Amino acid sequence: MKALLREARFALHDRGALLWLTPALLLSAAATGFGIAAVREQRATIAALLEEDAKYRADALAGQEDWGGAAYAAFHLTYAPPSDFAFAAIGQRDTAPWLHRVRMLTLEGQIHEADTANADFGLIGRFDFVFLAATIAPLLLILLLHDLRSGERVAGRHDLLEATAGKPSRLWLARAAVRLAGLALALLVPFWIGAAIEGAATATVLAASALACGGLAVWWLIVEVVGRIKVSSPVLLAALIGVWLSLALLVPAAARAGIEAAVPVPDGAEILMLQREAVNAAWDKPKPATMEPFLARHPQWAAFATVEQPFVWKWYYAFQQVCDQQAEPLARACRDGRLARDRAAGLAALLSPAALVERGLEQLAGTDTRAMIAYEDRVRAFHADLRAFHYPLLFRDPPYDPAVLERLPQYRPAL
Amino acid sequence: MWGALVLAVSLWVRQRSVALGLLVLIWLLVALVVPRIGINAASAAIDAPGKIESDLVMLAEQRKLGDSHNASDPAFEALKKQVLDQYEAQSIEELPVNWRGVVAGYSEQKLTDLMNDYAGRRMQAEAAQSRIVTWFGLVSPTLAVSAASRTLAGTDLATHHRFLRQSEALRFDFVQGLNQLHSTALAYADDAARTKDPEAEARTRINAASWRLLDTFRLAPDPPGVRAARAALPVLWLFGWLGLLGGVIVIGARRLAP
Numbered sequence: 057m058k059a060l061l062r063e064a065r066f067a068l069h070d071r072g073a074l075l076w077l078t079p080a081l082l083l084s085a086a087a088t089g090f091g092i093a094a095v096r097e098q099r100a101t102i103a104a105l106l107e108e109d110a111k112y113r114a115d116a117l118a119g120q121e122d123w124g125g126a127a128y129a130a131f132h133l134t135y136a137p138p139s140d141f142a143f144a145a146i147g148q149r150d151t152a153p154w155l156h157r158v159r160m161l162t163l164e165g166q167i168h169e170a171d172t173a174n175a176d177f178g179l180i181g182r183f184d185f186v187f188l189a190a191t192i193a194p195l196l197l198i199l200l201l202h203d204l205r206s207g208e209r210v211a212g213r214h215d216l217l218e219a220t221a222g223k224p225s226r227l228w229l230a231r232a233a234v235r236l237a238g239l240a241l242a243l244l245v246p247f248w249i250g251a252a253i254e255g256a257a258t259a260t261v262l263a264a265s266a267l268a269c270g271g272l273a274v275w276w277l278i279v280e281v282v283g284r285i286k287v288s289s290p291v292l293l294a295a296l297i298g299v300w301l302s303l304a305l306l307v308p309a310a311a312r313a314g315i316e317a318a319v320p321v322p323d324g325a326e327i328l329m330l331q332r333e334a335v336n337a338a339w340d341k342p343k344p345a346t347m348e349p350f351l352a353r354h355p356q357w358a359a360f361a362t363v364e365q366p367f368v369w370k371w372y373y374a375f376q377q378v379c380d381q382q383a384e385p386l387a388r389a390c391r392d393g394r395l396a397r398d399r400a401a402g403l404a405a406l407l408s409p410a411a412l413v414e415r416g417l418e419q420l421a422g423t424d425t426r427a428m429i430a431y432e433d434r435v436r437a438f439h440a441d442l443r444a445f446h447y448p449l450l451f452r453d454p455p456y457d458p459a460v461l462e463r464l465p466q467y468r469p470a471l
Numbered sequence: 472m473w474g475a476l477v478l479a480v481s482l483w484v485r486q487r488s489v490a491l492g493l494l495v496l497i498w499l500l501v502a503l504v505v506p507r508i509g510i511n512a513a514s515a516a517i518d519a520p521g522k523i524e525s526d527l528v529m530l531a532e533q534r535k536l537g538d539s540h541n542a543s544d545p546a547f548e549a550l551k552k553q554v555l556d557q558y559e560a561q562s563i564e565e566l567p568v569n570w571r572g573v574v575a576g577y578s579e580q581k582l583t584d585l586m587n588d589y590a591g592r593r594m595q596a597e598a599a600q601s602r603i604v605t606w607f608g609l610v611s612p613t614l615a616v617s618a619a620s621r622t623l624a625g626t627d628l629a630t631h632h633r634f635l636r637q638s639e640a641l642r643f644d645f646v647q648g649l650n651q652l653h654s655t656a657l658a659y660a661d662d663a664a665r666t667k668d669p670e671a672e673a674r675t676r677i678n679a680a681s682w683r684l685l686d687t688f689r690l691a692p693d694p695p696g697v698r699a700a701r702a703a704l705p706v707l708w709l710f711g712w713l714g715l716l717g718g719v720i721v722i723g724a725r726r727l728a729p
Contacts, residue, residue: 079496083504090511097515101524108527133523155523180604183507195499199492290487297495366672 064234073235076199080242083192087185088250091143094182095254102135102155109133109157122456123449124369127160134158134438134467136431139422140256144185144247144264145414147423154428156435160446162376163439164383165331167432168324168390185247189268190413191304193243194275198296200235201279203289204228236276240269260420267420271413278303304410311404311411319400321393327386334382338375349381350374360451370450377443391429398425434470441465472612472709475716482723502613509607509614516603519596529589550577564659571662572654579650583643590639594632601628608705612712615705622702625692629701634690641688 109131116129136154158166181187218227244265251261282296338346343363351358354377363371405411418424445465477494484490520528551563554573563570608615621627661671692698 086508090508090515093515094511097518101521105524105527112527112530155521157523157526180506180510183504183511187507192499192503195495199495203488288487290491293488293491293495297491 060230060234062230072203073200073238076196077238077242080193080196080239081246083183083188084185084243085246087183087188088143088246090182091146091184092250092254094146094184095138095143098138098149098154102137105133105135105155117458117461120456120458122369123446123453124372126456126458126461127369127373127446127450129159130461130464131157131159132438132442132464132467134435135469136428136434137469140254141251141260141264141421142423143250143254143256145417145421145423146182146184147186147418147421148425148428149423150182152425152428154431158435158439158442160373160376160442162331162335162379162383163436164380164387165328167387167435168327185250186414186417189243189417190271190410193239193268193272194304194410195297195300197236197239197272197275198279198293198300200239201232201276202283202293202296204231204235204283232276232280236272240272243268264417264420267413267416271409274409275300303408307408308404308411308414311401311407315397315400315404319393319397321397322386322390324390327383327390330386331379331383334379335376338379341375343371346371346375346378349378353377353381354447357447357451360453370453373443373446373450391432394425394429430470434467438465438467472712472716475713475720479716479719479723482720482727501611505607505611506604506614506617509604509611512607513600513603517596517600519593519600522593525589525593529585547574547577550574566659568654569657569659569662571659572650572652572657575653576647576650579643579646583639587639590635594635597628598632605705608708612709615708615712619702619705619709622705623698625698627701630693633693637690638688 113130113132116131117126120126120129134156138149138154142149153167156166247265248261278299279296282299283292285292285295287295347361347363351361357370360370361374401411402415405415415424419426442465445463449460476497480490480494480497484493550573551570554566554568554570555561555563558566558568560566566573604614605618608618618627622629693701
């Protein structure tokens, strides 16, 4: 304990150490601030759209005269609100959609008609706490720790220090521990303040802090092992930067490229196209070609399913559903493919401490691939509720009564 | 640029490890941190609403234009009066053209103007965001290089927007071609009875050959001169960096000389 305090006093006067700790503190404050701003903007967007959506739906339903028209006109907003911890890891929310407006038509095309953001943005990525903790912090740690021994060696104090310290390993351990703790505090203090502002759950914040510290500890081990080599500090630093470059940047990038080549995922646009063509073709098909596959899934409507006119709503919605059935294999391949890529990325992350920390934090924040797919599944479940609500009205065709539509299913986001 | 930077640092800094540390820090900031902060700053400074957000605002406005699938919508009364006057007819049944087709064409025109207006605004917002990111190229040559090379290769945001505009123009011409056919080749009486009477429905179908109106579409890249002009700003910054570092090197070398 005394050794630790002494080393802490030393560190406070060590300009080299402070030189690396200050940017860590500033970057952490910036990352947290930007993260909170981004998450707040997303929440504000959702709140504004919810209001607009309700207004628009009421407006659209007001002029309707039949069940089919009402089902056609009513859009429903579905959304995945950012979690209380999402400020630290925006993750997949920049690339996967978290906002949809769906209606009673074919669903898969609506899910994959993404709400596009600025195309330039996805290319570079954001500067959030995850990026700082997983990628930048290890480099700062390397810069802090690389010359512990070799610096003293250059100054000619190394052997003297080892001789006077009694147990030399303890000296180096205390010195490294103080610097590691300094870096961890510089990173975590702004992050904790941000978490308090956002009201993030304490357990999540503790888990995230442990993860970030664990990641740094692994890098410390790497520095320790490489530091045993007896070379001058610039050579050692160059070697450590090489290790960092490969483990934190090259391995994840290579793994991503390899996984994308190895696990094919059908394009969302393919699903969109298939559905468009299926819907266009359905208009010209004989009615039984639509009603038979529809009744195979919904036998309860068989008694109401005769279609005698060129256009009736129940046939129209039946072919919308059948087009979803046609797209099912492709949609499932897309969903499974993305999950398979995610699993493979999880395995590949074992090779890179940076990727492990990143995935762990995104999981805590609910911004990983699985969370985004879970959201899409919620949209599917909601759409199924919509169909279950409308089919009795369309097939039994009771007299139109707008009051019934007040009981339209409401989308509820996951908590 | 990087070569010049390395030379400049090695001229000014005496200790090897300090020089290496300094270079690594500069690289870290310039190549990894600044571009991402540029993205954060751009998205925080300018709110480019997503498609759903701008659609909702737009749809509210669209309802004022009338429902193009419902030709008896009151929003079309003025148009009706004008078309009846033009053909000197008393009612829409007497018109030599199909009233529903006229409404569809009119609404398509109005709606497209509105949507293009909104799409234009969104593209402007995105372009403004990207301009902010490009300004960050002032402190990050990495960003300037990537912006310049994307622009020169014709894979930048401006080219993407041009593709969106051109495909929309193609779609509009095609749909208006079909709406024209709808007005002239389909009888209003058949059209009105279409949903109830299969024979009328059969008469309201138009020949598949009409779909040939759709031209094949190919996006031609901007001429090299235009792309080079667009890339001028980031390229200028790169030269600015080179000039600055060149100055630092010259001064550093003079200092070393005596």
